[in-house]
Amino acid sequence: MMFMTPAGYNETTPNTTTDANDSDADPATGNSPLTNLVSGESDQTIDAGIYRPATIGDYVWNDTDGDGVQDPTETGLNGVTVILKDAATLAVLQTTVTTLVDQQYSMIL
Incomplete structure (x- = not known):
């Protein structure tokens, strides 16, 4: 079998669990054994797992009054390290990114 991944999608890692529940397609070729x-x-x-990547990101600012809302006088922060973790296990899910000069960060998942 050959699976052709549509534009905008990625292939999952093959052979990660039992044969009935994992992807069999080679991400490089789309071919199954x-x-x-x-x-x-x-x-x-014989199956293939594909997914549409998601992006998470936004803006980091100095919340001087601690109200969770960016007020006009509260400025952005550069150089803040952002780490994406699993809520249940706290395992790191995504490599660290740092806010840029425009105080923005973005992670493609």
């Missing part, structure tokens, strides 16, 4: 079937047989475990 070869399988031999004889008349009357079926193989319902």
